[in-house]
Amino acid sequence: MPAVPDHRPAYHFTAPSNWINDPNGLAFHAGRYHLNYQYNPNASKWGDIHWGHASSADLVTWRDEPISLAPVPGHDAGGCFSGSYALVDGQPTIYYTGYTAERQVQCVATSPDLQRWTQQPGRTIVTPPAGVEAHDFRDPYVFRHDGRWYMVVGASLDHEHGQALLYRSDDGVTWEHRGALFTSPSDRYGRMWECPNFFPIGDRWVLTVSLWLGLGVHAFVGRFEHERFVPEWDGPLDVDAGAFAHLTMHAPDGRALQWAWMNEQRDQADIDADGWAGAMTVPRELSIDAHGRLNLRPVAEISQLRRDAVARIATERQTGTHASFSGSTLDIEARWTGRDRGKVGLNLLTSADGRETTRIVYWQDARRLSIERERSSLSHAVRRQNVHAHLALAPDEALDLRVLLDHSVLEVYANDRICLSTRVYPTLPDSVSASAFSDGPATLALQAWTMGSIFEGERRELMRGESPAVPSIPEAPLG
Template identity: 40%
Template sequence: MQIKHLTDHHRTAYHFQAPSNWMNDPNGLVQWKGNYHLFYQYHPHGPLFGKIHWGHAMSADLLHWTHLPIALSPTDGGPDEDGCWSGCMVNNQGTATIVYSGNAHGRQLPCVATSQDEDLRTWHKYAGNPVVADWPAELDIVEFRDHCVWQEGEMWYQVIGSGFKGVGGAALLYRSPDLLQWEYLQPLCVGNKDESGIMWECPDFFPLGDKHVLTVSSIPDGLVYYFIGTYQNATFTPESQGLLDGGKHFYAPQSIRDDQGRRLMFGWLREGRDDTDLLQAGWAGAMSLPRILSLQSGDTLAIEPAPEIEQLRLRRRTVEPRSITDQQTVVEQLFTNALEITLDIDSHTATGCGLVLRDSAYPEESISISLRETGLSIEANNGRTRQEPEQYPLAPGRHTLRIFLDGSVLEVFIDARACLTERFYHSAPRRLSLDLFARDGEAILHQLDVWEMATIWQ
């Protein structure tokens, strides 16, 4: 990691980031021979989006990551000469196999690469790439890229992100006996352009409980939607849908089932600043915390941070239960912006309640997390420009929030069933304090714990 980044307070202490330069989508997420491998979209020559490679990191514990050499690079004159775009990895009878989108001349087509290495350092591209020469001629589609691949019996299946002109986003279903010869079957799912966008990127399809889940990243609204339903005989029937994250900074997630039987997911956390700032910083992008997905009663999605994160907890501050009226400072003398906060609060008779993080060295800066009659709202104010609040619909009453503040990243898990992600760019932390507040009535604090968090970087 470049030394100039180590003192950048906008970088993260316990979220994964590339050593430098641009990163975006998680790719090829896998647990292989005892280690987690995280590949990701990476531009090694600058902090802006460019000719994309596959970065690579490995971890034994989901916390501490070893940066490994670049896994895939564009090949001059090849079907990926303009970039090795997003894809996934599968185990094909002991051979690690990547299916990714090769970008050339403005079109993206499926390509394959394999590795025989113990730690997946060296990859060999299939000489016959692309393995799908074109999208089906009979389809009037807007785009065609990104892959989710799985096996059923002796057949392989994949969905590719797409969209039908004038209709909406789509996930197109293919099958193959060998990962090389692919037959188009039908759309696995088609959306409504007014509800979930005109194009679906980065589809992810997987069993969860007794159902199946499809997640898609939507253009142009930049949100991630999920569909829960039944899957049988290559047919998916959606029964419910929702937002995977209420914020526009979480995008392009990918998941795996790990050896503990958990559905484990990472997503790309997009920046919220302009190119001039990125060029000055020398880096862009972070990964979300690893999230665990499960199915609740009533076929609703549950989302929680992986429990491994708790191993990073250091000094703890606890605030006793109490009644809250107006605004009161409850925690002071925090000298880091790497924190975990658990807040169990009931709005009771108040029209709004929540917490505010402030820094005495920069009184014009604040982060407010509010429970209002209209829902949960996150508002970051840097004293210069006021960001549009991130909001999530939520009924008044008692709620538990797990709040992860890390550099310029804020992830808020809501009642273990939703998440809201924000990016913000405040001054370097000096002396943070935490206030609780209630407006126009009384709120009841049931629990408040604050932990300073350890860094995962050496």
């Protein structure tokens, strides 16, 4: 057993080394999914932002690809910030924000094969509209609708209200400002919107926005009429910015797939010692339920990474600890029914002496789902605040949790309606035990599996323009 627990995820994407943040430029091309991401190739902290790149044939195993974008003199000299992908007249195209000390500009790059990208400095949207400062104008999301191209750009109106700006183009080259797609109705929704996504699911449209600074990610569901968004439902998608900068694409089978970035929550000295920072959530599938709410769940393909079954438990109306198992890379499905008014949940990454443990707790009376991190680590160099989300379940409604634990990464999906995402950093080598509990009588059905890695073989950074050697990741899905 190692002297110190390994905090690097096994089945959540990380770069070969150094810093990553927002997912960018999601695409499906020539039989492979492509994930670009904000990347500093020179340090494990934010800065010198390039676009890193990986690809997958199956959403399960991933292959590192050459860097897609690097800053060049001009509009993106200070960094290639976030953006999206579109196939414009057969031409793979990415729209992204170029950063300089003076302003943020929406830029364009094109490629014949998603491997070799060429920046197009003549195709930029330079000036933000009135009321929007030059540094509050970023993260273009491009989509096609009714025979035209549209671009949504995140902004802040007068530093008071988050705003999604709308642009329109007939050719994907020349863009016309069409006003605000939607503006935050109050500062409760953040004063700056980053990484706006706008896309259809069925006959409804979804707008997701990252609320700057650190307020989480919010979703709206409604209609797209006369180039304006009319919301009919809204709610948090991820809370407390545990996962941020969500980006969505449509898969070939029509599913809406989404990734998000999970930041480190520990001191820079520890990050530098490990030499890497940041991870992606697993890919998620979005849908709209019969109540018009946005739902989210891990894509079904993730179950291909399951290895050993470490728990399969069914209890009837019991109180106390229901199950005991162990692991630091786990996929857990748990359902509680017949709950009384007390608390139910899971203990994870628990040490033998109980000094370290991370608790997932649902409290029916408070209608609250929590990740309790107060005792998640003995280190004082990590964040240990509890994370909460409102979750109103009817008294006779089951609580369904899908829990993805991956060393320091923890994602908790509840009834497909909300996700709590956070980071935990235990220090004791035996902090691997897990159990389920209930304060009052409850019926539990639980299954848990250990998980494999999404990477095989040695990883290394690929420089821009370099082609990957013989793929180290198998093209076929894992059995």
